[in-house]
Structure formats: structure tokens, C-alpha cells
Amino acid sequence: MSTTIERPKTQPLFKTDDLSRRGLLKSASTAGTALLIGFNFSTAATAQTSENDKPAEKPKAPVSPFESWVRIDETGQVTLLSGRSEMGQGISTALPMVLAEELGVDWRGIKVAQAPNDARLFGNQGTGGSGSVAESFTPLRQAGAAARLMLVSAAARRWSVDPSACSVKNGVVSAGGRSATYADLVADAAKLPVPDLKKVPLKKPEDFEIIGKESIQRKDIPSKTDGSARFGIDVRLPGMVYAMVERCPTFGGRVASFDATKAKAIPGVIDVFEIPAIEDIHSWGGVAVVANSTYTAMQARKALKIEWNSGPHAAESSESIRKEFRRLVDSPMKVVVNQGDAEAAISSAPQEYKVEADYELPFQAHATMEPMNCTVHVRKDGVEVWAPAQGPELTQGTVAQVCGVPVDKVKVNTTLMGGGFGRRYQADFGVEAAQIAKRIPHPVQLVWSREDDMTHDFYRPASYHRLSGAVDSQGNILAWKHKSTSTPISEWWDKAGTPESSELGLSFQNPYMTKNYRLEYLPTASGVPRAWWRSVEASSIGFVMESYIDELAHAAGADPYEFRLRQLGRARKVPHGVEKNEAPVDTDRMRGVLELAAQKAGWGSALPQGRARGIACHYSFHSYTANVAEVSVEKGQVRVHRIVTAVDIGVPVHPDGIRAQVESAIVYGLTAAMKSQITIKNGAAVEANFNRFTTLRMDETPEMEVHIVPSILPPTGIGEPALPVVAPAVFNAVFALTGKRVRRLPVMATDLA
Amino acid sequence: MPVTFELNGRSTTVDVSPETPLLWVLRDTLNLTGTKYGCGIAACGACTVHIDGEAARSCVYPISSVSAKRVTTIEGLSMDRSHPVQEAWIEAQAPQCGYCQSGQIMTAVAFLKKTPSPTPQQVDAAMSDNICRCGTAQRIRKAVLHASELMQAQGGAR
Numbered sequence: 001m002s003t004t005i006e007r008p009k010t011q012p013l014f015k016t017d018d019l020s021r022r023g024l025l026k027s028a029s030t031a032g033t034a035l036l037i038g039f040n041f042s043t044a045a046t047a048q049t050s051e052n053d054k055p056a057e058k059p060k061a062p063v064s065p066f067e068s069w070v071r072i073d074e075t076g077q078v079t080l081l082s083g084r085s086e087m088g089q090g091i092s093t094a095l096p097m098v099l100a101e102e103l104g105v106d107w108r109g110i111k112v113a114q115a116p117n118d119a120r121l122f123g124n125q126g127t128g129g130s131g132s133v134a135e136s137f138t139p140l141r142q143a144g145a146a147a148r149l150m151l152v153s154a155a156a157r158r159w160s161v162d163p164s165a166c167s168v169k170n171g172v173v174s175a176g177g178r179s180a181t182y183a184d185l186v187a188d189a190a191k192l193p194v195p196d197l198k199k200v201p202l203k204k205p206e207d208f209e210i211i212g213k214e215s216i217q218r219k220d221i222p223s224k225t226d227g228s229a230r231f232g233i234d235v236r237l238p239g240m241v242y243a244m245v246e247r248c249p250t251f252g253g254r255v256a257s258f259d260a261t262k263a264k265a266i267p268g269v270i271d272v273f274e275i276p277a278i279e280d281i282h283s284w285g286g287v288a289v290v291a292n293s294t295y296t297a298m299q300a301r302k303a304l305k306i307e308w309n310s311g312p313h314a315a316e317s318s319e320s321i322r323k324e325f326r327r328l329v330d331s332p333m334k335v336v337v338n339q340g341d342a343e344a345a346i347s348s349a350p351q352e353y354k355v356e357a358d359y360e361l362p363f364q365a366h367a368t369m370e371p372m373n374c375t376v377h378v379r380k381d382g383v384e385v386w387a388p389a390q391g392p393e394l395t396q397g398t399v400a401q402v403c404g405v406p407v408d409k410v411k412v413n414t415t416l417m418g419g420g421f422g423r424r425y426q427a428d429f430g431v432e433a434a435q436i437a438k439r440i441p442h443p444v445q446l447v448w449s450r451e452d453d454m455t456h457d458f459y460r461p462a463s464y465h466r467l468s469g470a471v472d473s474q475g476n477i478l479a480w481k482h483k484s485t486s487t488p489i490s491e492w493w494d495k496a497g498t499p500e501s502s503e504l505g506l507s508f509q510n511p512y513m514t515k516n517y518r519l520e521y522l523p524t525a526s527g528v529p530r531a532w533w534r535s536v537e538a539s540s541i542g543f544v545m546e547s548y549i550d551e552l553a554h555a556a557g558a559d560p561y562e563f564r565l566r567q568l569g570r571a572r573k574v575p576h577g578v579e580k581n582e583a584p585v586d587t588d589r590m591r592g593v594l595e596l597a598a599q600k601a602g603w604g605s606a607l608p609q610g611r612a613r614g615i616a617c618h619y620s621f622h623s624y625t626a627n628v629a630e631v632s633v634e635k636g637q638v639r640v641h642r643i644v645t646a647v648d649i650g651v652p653v654h655p656d657g658i659r660a661q662v663e664s665a666i667v668y669g670l671t672a673a674m675k676s677q678i679t680i681k682n683g684a685a686v687e688a689n690f691n692r693f694t695t696l697r698m699d700e701t702p703e704m705e706v707h708i709v710p711s712i713l714p715p716t717g718i719g720e721p722a723l724p725v726v727a728p729a730v731f732n733a734v735f736a737l738t739g740k741r742v743r744r745l746p747v748m749a750t751d752l753a
Numbered sequence: 754m755p756v757t758f759e760l761n762g763r764s765t766t767v768d769v770s771p772e773t774p775l776l777w778v779l780r781d782t783l784n785l786t787g788t789k790y791g792c793g794i795a796a797c798g799a800c801t802v803h804i805d806g807e808a809a810r811s812c813v814y815p816i817s818s819v820s821a822k823r824v825t826t827i828e829g830l831s832m833d834r835s836h837p838v839q840e841a842w843i844e845a846q847a848p849q850c851g852y853c854q855s856g857q858i859m860t861a862v863a864f865l866k867k868t869p870s871p872t873p874q875q876v877d878a879a880m881s882d883n884i885c886r887c888g889t890a891q892r893i894r895k896a897v898l899h900a901s902e903l904m905q906a907q908g909g910a911r
């Protein structure tokens with residue numbers, strides 16, 4: 001069995017069967033007349049109005065990849081259909097805030113509903129790349145403004161006044177003592193032509209009343225304090241049964257044979273059978289156990305006797321990968337970016353001005369608190385899926401293929417997710433659930449144990465970096481050479497792309513000035529699965545670049561903060577070294593976050609004995625972040641006391657949500673810097689549960705302070721960009737305190753003893 | 754063998770194999786899904802409930818040992834999110850994904866019962882065995898301290 005999967009981050013993955021757009025409009029419109037504004041996140045905005053009993057106008061483009069819809073019904077209820085999923089990042093609050101700002105309603109009254117998974121109408125529904133607010137901001141505002149314009153026009157006509165005489169507040173249009181609610185006006189408004197969304201006048205940022213407002217409480221939080229929030233693993237359906245899968249511990253291994261006699265003898269076990277691997281989505285296959293409870297399935301699984309073909313990677317280990325890393329950086333590599341002549345400049349520099357350093361980062365697991373799971377019911381009339389998935393349309397397409405039904409016969413209900421961090425982009429857990437469910441005449445909930453989740457993750461790649469360079473006698477960067485290798489993501493998910501495209505991040509557009517810059521890369525072959533992990537390659541590249549610039553600062557005898565400012569230089573736009581379409585890095589915005597973080601942290605001011613500060617800044621997902629960390633070291637143990645972060649992410653939509661995301665990224669980053677890693681032995685992951693994959697505890701969590709640069713630029717993402725600056729700020733502080741450089745993560749007590 | 758215990762104030766009887774962890778009885782047999790599975794080895798705290806008023810890890814607590822005991826789950830904490838710890842949690846905007854929060858809240862409630870006026874260091878020590886991958890510890894710390902104030906104002910622990 002084979003499926004063809006493209007990289008989830010790019011485009012809708014599966015061709016949908018022809019689905020009547022009109023049908024969708026009708027089904028979305030349950031009663032009476034409604035105003036519907038459809039818009040497209042990715043290209044030109046378009047709009048439609050419709051009455052429920054009339055066919056919808058044909059969209060201007062033959063196939064409009066609508067991603068979200070705004071609907072106002074005759075009761076005045078505003079519904080926002082969103083393809084994006086809530087995984088704790090707060091979009092069920094931020095998106096209605098943006099819509100309400102232009103529409104002129106109370107944001108709390110807006111209902112957020114899951115959009116149907118139809119790639120043609122709603123486009124890529126993937127939730128990731130820190131893009132949910134950034135990509136929705138302008139289209140949502142345009143839709144809100146257009147709807148408001150139409151509602152105001154309807155009122156103005158009714159009262160024979162000029163629209164400019166009308167004002168709007170909380171869903172009520174008023175003019176000259178008369179007023180009408182949106183509910184009153186919807187029927188008339190829906191008959192008016194939809195204005196060109198791209199030309200609809202939008203509010204000036206200084207007039208924002210909801211966007212950027214403090215003390216907005218997230219909508220999803222109350223249900224997360226009383227157990228009523230339902231995650232994927234909490235789906236309970238009549239007649240539902242439970243399943244677990246025993247997978248080969250070795251990456252790429254397969255079932256050779258199995259004996260289920262003992263497992264089947266356990267009361268409550270319904271069936272045991274093999275499910276095949278599906279190579280293209282890296283679904284492992286294994287032996288499935290179906291039972292009347294999760295616990296029974298777990299026990300029966302333990303009773304299985306399985307012989308494995310351990311596959312081609314059984315000899316792989318962290319040490320073998322490391323050996324290959326070092327062999328490659330010792331060899332000539334592919335030159336990716338080459339400006340000036342870094343090698344000649346380095347060799348001509350005096351020894352005391354040169355800095356050479358190797359940095360290493362391990363595989364990391366996502367370790368979402370809710371392990372992977374998915375519930376599937378295969379019925380005669382179609383397939384229904386309940387998936388905690390960041391990529392529901394990927395789940396839809398792959399489940400359709402597994403079940404041999406057309407895509408439009410698969411309905412995916414996206415559930416709340418107990419963490420995502422990139423792991424839930426994959427379709428493997430959904431596919432396994434479908435493979436099992438198609439043989440069972442009941443709804444089936446597949447649950448991964450924590451051990452399954454941790455040992456069959458798609459890990460953040462391991463990488464190795466050799467940096468060499470020099471400063472000149474004026475204390476500026478003379479040359480910077482970066483040789484890098486990793487187990488690249490692209491090899492698993494984007495074979496058409498170059499291997500380095502997924503790995504080098506900001507080193508493609510180093511914002512620090514040097515005439516001589518050289519970037520080299522070669523991939524390291526590995527059977528260890530990997531994919532997108534919170535902040536992706538920036539999680540590694542941020543550590544490498546911001547540690548190295550610190551090393552150069554010390555070589556220049558300069559203050560690390562002053563050195564960064566000087567090397568960023570005058571306001572410049574730094575282009576990508578390879579991809580000409582990538583946005584340039586704005587060194588002025590980088591300077592802005594550095595200055596804000598330094599100022600708020602009291603950079604340069606006295607600290608208690610035994611403490612030191614470190615600084616780092618980075619650019620990822622079009623956002624700028626800087627950190628100042630304050631640390632102490634006792635008996636080799638690093639203690640982070642305080643982290644002050646500054647972010648420039650354009651217009652801050654939901655400031656407290658932004659702070660929460662930054663705090664979250666800091667803790668996630670500190671865990672990866674100081675605690676966790678996945679090591680490989682005999683072709684398998686060693687750390688399988690939270691006893692060995694340890695995470696930052698509350699008593700180790702620093703005081704965190706987040707500052708947001710005021711901005712009227714379009715918003716950019718914040719789920720990920722605060723992570724890359726965590727490790728370098730901490731270990732730059734450790735160096736300032738101890739003179740010891742941590743170049744291999746996570747830090748070990750022996751590194752600093 | 755049937756096991757009878759008090760669950761959120763109501764007498765409950767289940768008939769499952771005696772070694773079945775309380776967690777799975779709650780989730781699969783009784784459909785009380787507020788208590789979460791996180792690790793299965795008492796390492797993360799997502800499954801924390803109260804047994805006779807003490808915080809316990811339901812993922813390793815066999816149902817046979819629950820016989821005749823009082824079990825409180827997140828669903829039984831209050832009818833209307835009115836427990837001071839729940840109020841403080843909302844006020845602090847603590848949860849993100851929310852998955853670990855039932856266990857965090859149950860741990861905090863049991864802790865505050867014993868330590869009504871904790872220092873921040875005591876809060877840290879009490880809450881440190883509950884894992885949150887969203888990194889909500891700073892807000893949880895604040896929420897626990899605030900809940901303590903609310904409970905004092907309301908005349909002591911509940």
C-alpha cells in the first residue's frame with residue numbers, strides 16, 4: 001500500500017472530489033436568511049452573500065480555496081468558521097477578536113466553529129508555522145469590515161440617510177436617534193452587493209478597541225479547569241472499543257511473525273491482527289489489539305509474542321550518528337552561501353582573533369501531554385474521524401485512501417489537542433486508527449501509550465555545526481564560516497527540496513555584518529524519524545549563531561550586547577542567501593528587540609555575587625525576539641533565575657496570549673537546553689517516558705517577563721519564535737559567570753563541574 | 754469482583770479485573786474523562802485525583818485498593834467552577850492546551866488543604882512533580898498563591 005504525501009506545510013495535499021459549493025452554503029445556513037462572507041487567506045479575498053434558499057453566486061475564481069467563513073444569521077449570531085485548530089495557543093480567542101474589531105460586535109459573542117475539511121473551499125487547514133493569527137489577520141479584518149459596510153448600507157437605505165451618518169457599536173447601527181440591530185438588518189444586507197474586500201476601508205491601528213487590549217480572558221480556559229474540555233483521547237461514543245498497536249522498537253523494522261494466542265485469551269479482547277506499514281507517511285505498521293477498554297488492550301498487547309525484522313537501521317546509535325557528523329564536518333561540504341572569501345580571511349587573521357567552535361544538538365521528542373490517539377468509525381455510508389490533528393485534511397485524505405472511499409466520504413472532527421508542537425501534523429496515528437477501524441464494526445479509539453509516543457515520534461533533527469571565523473583589530477567580524485550537518489527533515493518529507501533547505505534557518509541570511517561569510521552543509525543519513533518540532537531548525541540554528549556571536553564578542557573584548565548592536569549595524573534588509581522570495585531580515589527590528597530586552601533586564605547593572613547575564617536575539621517565522629537570561633551555577637547545576645524577553649511580532653493582537661506563548665516557548669526551550677534529549681541505541685529511542693525524558697519542573701522555572709515592541713506592522717507568529725533565543729541566552733550567561741562554554745545540548749552537570 | 758467506592762459523593766460499583774488502575778476505570782468504565790492519561794508510571798501527574806482527601810496518581814492505583822474509599826475527581830471539585838482554585842486558575846489564565854490542568858488543580862487543592870498559607874517555595878515543591886509541556890508553571894504558581902488568598906477570605910480550606 002502506498003500513498004503520496006507532500007510536505008504538509010505547503011499546499012492542500014489531496015484532490016477533493018467535486019463537491020458542490022452551493023451544498024456547503026446551504027448546509028451552513030440552517031434557518032432564515034444569513035449573511036455569509038467568505039474569504040481566502042492565501043490569495044485574493046472574495047466574498048459571497050447568500051440566502052439559504054437561493055443558489056450561491058458563482059465565485060469569481062472557478063475554485064476558491066476559502067479557508068474561513070464569517071456568517072451572521074437572522075438572530076445576529078456571528079459564526080466564524082475556522083480551519084485552524086486550538087492546541088492551547090489561544091486562537092479560539094484571537095481570531096474572533098480580530099473579526100469583532102472590524103465588524104463592530106462583542107468578540108465574546110462570536111461563535112467559532114470548525115470549518116468543514118474541504119481543501120477546495122477552505123484551503124490548507126494545517127495549524128502550524130506560527131501562522132494562525134498572522135495569516136488570518138488581514139482576511140478576517142476585510143471580511144468584518146465588508147460585513148459591517150453592508151449592514152450599515154442596509155440601515156442607511158432603510159432610513160434614507162447617508163451611510164456616513166451611521167455609527168456602529170456592539171452590533172447595533174445608529175443614526176439620528178434611530179437604531180437597528182444586526183439581526184434586524186441581516187436580511188436586507190444580504191441582498192446588497194459585496195464590496196471588493198481588498199478595497200474595503202479598514203480601521204487605523206490607533207483606533208483599535210479590541211486588538212491589543214489587555215485583560216482579555218481566553219474563551220477556552222474555563223472548560224480546562226473542570227474537566228469538561230474534551231480532547232481527542234476523551235472521545236466517547238456508543239459501542240466504542242479501544243485499540244493499541246505494538247510497533248517494532250527499531251525504526252524501519254517490520255513484523256516477521258506473531259503469536260496472539262495468549263492475548264486473545266484475555267477477557268475483553270475483541271481481535272488481534274497485523275496492520276501494514278505505509279511507507280510514504282512513515283506509518284510503521286505493527287500488531288493491533290482491539291479490546292473493550294484501553295487497559296485491557298494494554299494488557300493484551302503485553303501478552304503478544306512478536307518476531308521482528310529489525311530492518312536496515314538496527315545498528316544506528318547516537319554515537320554512530322555523531323561519528324558521521326564529525327566525519328562530514330571534517331570533509332569538504334556543499335557550499336550553500338559564499339560571500340567574500342571567508343577561508344582566506346580566517347587564515348590571514350592573527351591567532352588571538354580567531355574563534356573555532358563545534359556545537360551539537362540532539363534529537364528531541366515533542367512529548368505532548370496528550371499522547372497520540374485517534375477515533376475512527378467506518379460505516380457503510382462513510383467514515384467519521386475524531387482527530388486531535390494539526391493537519392485535518394491530511395488525516396482526511398490518508399484515511400480515505402486506507403478505507404478505499406472518496407475523500408468527501410470522510411468527515412474529520414478536529415478535537416482539542418493536548419499539545420501539538422508540530423507532532424500532530426503527521427497522519428500516522430489517524431492512519432493506524434483507520435487501518436484498525438475498517439475491520440471492526442464499531443467506533444475504535446486508538447491510543448498510543450506514552451512509550452509509543454516517545455519512541456515513535458518524528459524528532460527534531462540532531463545536528464552538528466563547526467563554526468570558524470575571526471574578528472579584526474577594530475573588533476568587527478572579519479569572517480564567519482559555518483559548516484553544518486544534520487539528519488534533515490527534508491529527506492523525510494520534502495525529497496524535492498534540497499536537504500539543507502529545512503535545516504539552516506537564519507544562517508541563510510546572517511544579520512551580522514561581515515564581508516566574508518560562508519555556509520556549507522551535507523546531510524547525514526539516518527533511519528531516525530524526524531519532522532517539525534517547535535521552532536523547527538531555528539531551535540538549533542539560534543543556539544549555534546547566538547552562541548558563536550557571543551564567542552566572537554569575547555574574542556573582540558567587547559560587551560556581548562554592544563557587540564551585537566554594532567555588528568547588526570545601520571538599518572538594513574538582509575536578503576536570504578538562496579531563496580530570493582524569502583522576506584529579508586530587518587536589522588532595525590532586531591536592534592529594537594535587543595534594546596528593549598537589555599533595557600528591561602537592566603543589562604550592565606550590578607547583580608548579586610554568583611550571578612551573570614547572557615543575551616541572545618533571533619529571527620524566525622518573520623518575528624524578532626531577544627532574551628536576557630540571569631543564571632547562577634552551583635555544583636555544575638545551572639539555575640536560571642530570570643528571563644526577560646522582548647518580541648516584535650507586528651501588531652500584538654492578544655497581548656496576554658502572546659505572553660503565554662512566550663512563557664511556553666521559554667519553558668519548552670529550557671527543557672531542551674537543560675533536561676531532555678532522545679538518544680539512539682540499536683536503532684531505537686532510549687528515552688521512553690517522563691522518568692528519563694525529564695522536563696523543567698516548577699521549582700526550576702525562572703521568573704519570566706515578556707515585553708512587546710509596539711507596532712502597527714501586520715502581525716507575525718509567536719507560538720515558536722521565542723524558543724531559539726532561550727538556550728543561547730542561558731549559556732552565554734553561564735560563560736559570563738564561569739568562563740566555560742556549553743556547546744553541546746542538553747548541558748550535563750559534568751560540563752560545568 | 755465488584756468494587757464499591759464513593760465517587761464524587763455518590764456510591765459507585767464497578768466490576769473490572771482488580772488490578773485495573775483507577776484511571777482507566779474512571780475514563781473507560783465510568784466515562785469520566787476529566788482525569789487524564791499522561792505516562793502510566795506516576796511520573797507526570799496528569800491523572801491526579803483525591804483518594805480519601807489525599808492526592809493520588811490514579812494511573813498506578815489499582816481499583817481493588819479503592820474499595821470503600823472516597824474518590825474525588827476534577828468533575829467533583831465543584832458544580833460550577835466555583836472552587837477557589839478553579840477561580841484562581843481562570844483569573845491567572847493558567848491553562849494553555851489544558852491537558853495536564855485537571856491533575857495540576859487536584860494536586861493544588863490537596864496541597865492547599867494541608868498548607869493553607871504556603872510560601873512560593875512550598876508551592877514550587879508541592880507542584881514540581883506535575884509536568885506541563887506548555888510551560889504554565891509560572892501562572893500556576895501565581896494561581897495557587899492567589900487561591901490560598903481566596904480561601905482565606907472565604908474562611909479556610911474547602
